Amino acid sequence: MTEAWADWVWLNGRLVRGAEAAVSVFDRGFLLGDGLFETLRAVDGRLFRPERHLARLQRGAAYLGLELTAGADELIAALWETLQANHLEDAALRLTVSRGAGPPGLGLAGTGVATSVIAARAFHGYPDHWYDPGATAVLSRVVKNEQSQLCGIKSISWLEHVMARAEAAEKGADEALLRNTRGDLVEGSGTNLFIISGGRILTPDLASGCLPGVTREAVLELGQEMGLEVREESLPSEALAAADEAILTNSLLGAAPLVRVEGQRISSGQPGPITRRLAEGYRALVAREAR
């Protein structure tokens, strides 16, 4: 992973140098985490289902009463523009929108125009070990509130996920799995989670509090196409110990095997056959559908 942002940033419709790309200290994104984001991967200059990312962004904006300044098509065009400005074909893109600057306080009255930012960086995939021998995870102390109205929303009030990721790093794991107030599995700090058990593909349902990931959705589709039983349901953390395979997904990672949780192997501790098929199926889907 190239751990640096590329030089040109799309900021409210203009391309500016990263060093000069700034937002007001009064921006509600900075003051109150009052905004949304999306992360997308570009492969060979093409994006996979960008309209689904934008649809999630729009749903979040509608829920927050945040008026976006550009439509989905314009924002997708801006994603491509940002790639081109940086001469990137294989990249990670981050789109951030906030409610913009406003008067003091929490209230929405008098807030101005939303702030929109697209940043990109060269990206060719997660480090190899995520795919082979596979990723490791810990169970996070972070308790996700499945009753929160913000669960389905990818907001920039993301500190719980930051703290979960820090736990993973402290413990030398790749990812940290969040559980909800009932103790059920929800997702990783930056991934959705799947379990393969008895040939079925299981993933926490949205009522568990997970983010409706675009890659999660693709994996559910692929499982059905493969003729496997696919279920979204509440998954107690004990389900991991009994799982045949486990998978982590996100737009940058694709589908990668989760082989160890809290030091305990998932089944044999090796990437499993269904994981491999789903990962390959996902790559083929991206190659087929990206535009």
Place this chain on the structure above:
Amino acid sequence: MTEAWADWVWLNGRLVRGAEAAVSVFDRGFLLGDGLFETLRAVDGRLFRPERHLARLQRGAAYLGLELTAGADELIAALWETLQANHLEDAALRLTVSRGAGPPGLGLAGTGVATSVIAARAFHGYPDHWYDPGATAVLSRVVKNEQSQLCGIKSISWLEHVMARAEAAEKGADEALLRNTRGDLVEGSGTNLFIISGGRILTPDLASGCLPGVTREAVLELGQEMGLEVREESLPSEALAAADEAILTNSLLGAAPLVRVEGQRISSGQPGPITRRLAEGYRALVAREAR
């Protein structure tokens, strides 16, 4: 309330004009809500217990592993400096710190220097009606997770509070009361909550998920000085209907009567005698202790 920030902003140790006070689009405060804030009131150029605000900030920073670039005394000096630069005596101050800019992603590795911002505005108190006839509140849909490790921390991942405040505004109320996953009362979107019942002063305990407010602490002290029984405990929302009085507190508001919740009067719907004594006691305490 003067609803505009004053011209001079303290940004990482320098005073800059508000229009030029900006942070990088890569600041983790803007990208991930990865930071903390404090709100303080200045009366006659003096601050009430600023060291307690700074202590809370430092506890939050320690928990987040966020390295502050200035000590409490330096930041308190910066608060005064900001007041002076803006020729303000009666003011609201907001101190925001974020983890600063860093490489892409959630991880903390490679993050740079924290960003610190102090903004001020003229402030002479909440609108009169908050004190007389008293404030109104609704019960928010927002469910606060009392199991979250972030409950005691005043982080800038504050979107749930923004959404609760929006609910209050939509319904024409002054404040929205948050409940936790057990259905117990927690706090208002920007206030702590007290109930007076049978001569006792009750407030949600920290295990309920509320913020340990500096004004909350002062009101607890004042209640004890007044010889009243003071209890921090879990408060079911039904406790409001049975309350003799209810109070909202924060550093800008002081202590104000909450007289109506969801359209229902608290007792007579008038500011009560204990509320008045606590509000006066608080004003006297501020006058005595501010420095």
